[in-house]
Amino acid sequence: MEIFIFSIILAILYLFFHKKVNERSKIILGYKMSDIELIHSLYQNAIGYMNQKNYIGAKKEFQRIIFLGGGDRDIFFRYGLTLYYLKEYDRSLSFYKKALVLSENNNSMQVKIYQAIAKVWNDKGEHNESLVFYNKAMEISIKLRKISHG
Numbered sequence: 001m002e003i004f005i006f007s008i009i010l011a012i013l014y015l016f017f018h019k020k021v022n023e024r025s026k027i028i029l030g031y032k033m034s035d036i037e038l039i040h041s042l043y044q045n046a047i048g049y050m051n052q053k054n055y056i057g058a059k060k061e062f063q064r065i066i067f068l069g070g071g072d073r074d075i076f077f078r079y080g081l082t083l084y085y086l087k088e089y090d091r092s093l094s095f096y097k098k099a100l101v102l103s104e105n106n107n108s109m110q111v112k113i114y115q116a117i118a119k120v121w122n123d124k125g126e127h128n129e130s131l132v133f134y135n136k137a138m139e140i141s142i143k144l145r146k147i148s149h150g
Helices: 002-025 035-051 055-067 073-085 089-101 107-123 127-148
Strands: none
Touching: 035 055, 035 073, 055 073, 073 089, 073 107, 089 107, 107 127
């Protein structure tokens, strides 16, 4: 019985503190935001930092987005790009690959991601690996042109 009561107390404490932490993390500029609003706001901040070439600032915003559970193709791609500019090549590849998995139905985005991956491999001095990904991008581009020109 004592163990049961102790477990309930622990569960209540966890829920109380978890809720407080989440409430604090969602307050920006003095008002509460939903998770979607917060992620959107952080994403806009990250894009602003990227436009200013402040990749460290962008990296911090993307990390917050991912910590909050945000992560779609565009977020992973732009985070990969940010990491590329910071010369964090292995981490950049990791996020490009996540974006690629989420792009299976979007050929034009696949081309963009394959080109970005090829660029990372090239900058790492792995020219053969780079060519593999440039060729994948080119194959998809050719297919897209054939489809559009019918």
